[in-house]
Amino acid sequence: MPAFAAMFAQPAGSPIRELFPYLSQPGMISLAGGYPSPSLFDAEGLALAATQAMSSGPQALQYCATEGLPALREALAAQTRERGMQASAEQLLVTTGSQQAFDLLVRVLIEPGDTVLVEVPAYPATLQALRLAQARILPVPMDEHGLQTDALAELLRDLPLAQRPKLLYTVPNFSNPRGTLLAAQRREALVQLASSHGFWVVEDDPYGELCFDAADGSTPPMPTALRTLGDRLGAAVNPVVYLSSLSKTVAPALRVGWMLADGELLRRCTIAKQTVDLCTSPLAQMVSACYLQSGRYPATVQRARAEYQRRMQALVQGIASQLDGLVHCTPPAGGMFVWATFAQSIDPQALFDAAVSRQVLYVPGKAFFPESAQVHAMRLSFAAPEVPQIEQAVQRLAQAVAQVRR
């Protein structure tokens, strides 16, 4: 049979999906997945939305325009406006999860050898999509305040003209895997750099709604969206593309995400989507629209925020008490992830094996880097397991660390 395309000759699968077989081992507690907690799904509200969708006539059963169902585009535009952005239904493309949105952007923009900036550590599927497109991935370092714009400015200054980047990928709100919130000043700096150097910024925001309360119980205001700062440039083209998703706040099973972007870019992504999957499941879109219209969304998000905060605290406190001095982490201000780094180098494979044998799972840090390297860190997700499980998982992890350090 003929050869596969070069990038698929010996393709590596997702490093996170490779952990799947371990998940089914009896007694395993997983801090690995980026899955929301099933106990937080508003199953009743979604069942009502499904019933309503099915009785809304044939449009819930037929094909729809590639751009998305009008009712859902309106609802998602409204939600985007509530996050402080300007947004109309016409500026917005419904996608099959925000993952598809990024894939469409890559198709429309990237040719082999093109330079793409990525904050690192980064979501593995983003790195994989760029690898498969044969992009030249240029990592931008992060610290506890997110992407380091000073380092980015330096990097851009030193870049030969032929390597000018086409886009930059960032998760400003509670990044995956680091959990960082991009500082307000850096947001301004990033958008200025995009404008002056002429590259697109992909602002991937699946977690922004999942912000935690301050110690005094108040809800801190979220920093301004990059997209809004892009609008404020007042240029003909807003260089910021905003992506979001209902997967983390409503239900992953909908596979409903969206993209808010410049008209010319959006039009091309729409044309790409015509050949990719024609349209996102109109049934899932109609259920999503009915759910958002039902008014249940704010309470659902509020419940998730409170519960994820409890779980995050259990994880961080567990690390502080069981792994003090050995593992460092900054408590995230929202999202689903804690990035735990080791004070001293530790054999990543030996640790992973020890953890699995003690029935606890996490994602080894190297999964989040474009090039394979020794990374002395782990991504720990507190979203799916309940608090007692988290406590037990940290105990097991501490035992595994102790074993490997011996």
Added chain:
Amino acid sequence: MPAFAAMFAQPAGSPIRELFPYLSQPGMISLAGGYPSPSLFDAEGLALAATQAMSSGPQALQYCATEGLPALREALAAQTRERGMQASAEQLLVTTGSQQAFDLLVRVLIEPGDTVLVEVPAYPATLQALRLAQARILPVPMDEHGLQTDALAELLRDLPLAQRPKLLYTVPNFSNPRGTLLAAQRREALVQLASSHGFWVVEDDPYGELCFDAADGSTPPMPTALRTLGDRLGAAVNPVVYLSSLSKTVAPALRVGWMLADGELLRRCTIAKQTVDLCTSPLAQMVSACYLQSGRYPATVQRARAEYQRRMQALVQGIASQLDGLVHCTPPAGGMFVWATFAQSIDPQALFDAAVSRQVLYVPGKAFFPESAQVHAMRLSFAAPEVPQIEQAVQRLAQAVAQVRR
């Protein structure tokens, strides 16, 4: 802002989707879309399936494996076996419509300049996916018995080694747009050619279930699937990839298709799908699984077959009585389309304009060819409009033809 990828510098949208604005004109009757009839949706059965899915626990709301929900893979494998093929759940990838399946195959197999054989006239989105991948599209001619394997054999014999095709795309059952059923002998010949020349055959089969009864009321047996003939080769690798979809028989809104393929090829398509959309909407998958398990599918398909046959007959009889001698068509033995060719050349644009002004819409023939050419043919879909509308549409079409011929 940076340049778009070359293929997206000035991309053309789908020629069928360009007809959308006309659809909303009051009084328009459309023979253009490839949409199933909303009156044939089993809305009640699907509502029951949705209710069942929503009460099946968190798995209908969570992410699932990229390969698909186990329950749906089982149900689709069973359905594939009922079509005479060997199929197990493990050999099968659930896709976001069969359109995604083809797109994944293109990603995994095709590099710029690679040769791809396509039966022509062909589904425009197939041509577009290949164009965007910068494939070299080699058309294979068809007649009323489908793809001409003699012509294919000749074409292959004359092809330089460097242009050996990687795959061939065909819709053997009630092709889009020609409505042809690939003859049994040609099926054998095609699979032999694939085997001896070493290329993949994509057997796209969204319409095979929609076969019409013979004049005596009996249901003619369907010819053997290419995939089955591929199995019979007894080689290590079956060169036939079978694609199908629930869009034409259950509901397009599910966006559920599937691919049955050689393990190595399937594995790569699964890896590609990880970055494309992670998984097809698990909600839509669960609704599909519940629907297929409900036992209502056979009656639904039976109803569609009978109704589409009535509509096809109305269209063909209308053409015979109103456009006798001017337009030729072969009544299809199934599917959704009549391919109507003009006995004499006629200005395609003038005819289209005249038809639109008389409130009837069709897809001009040139949409189905890889290179733009004068094509004196139209694709007429009888699936969506009711019989009286079809009769009126043909009258309007006849008036438009008469006007342009004057």
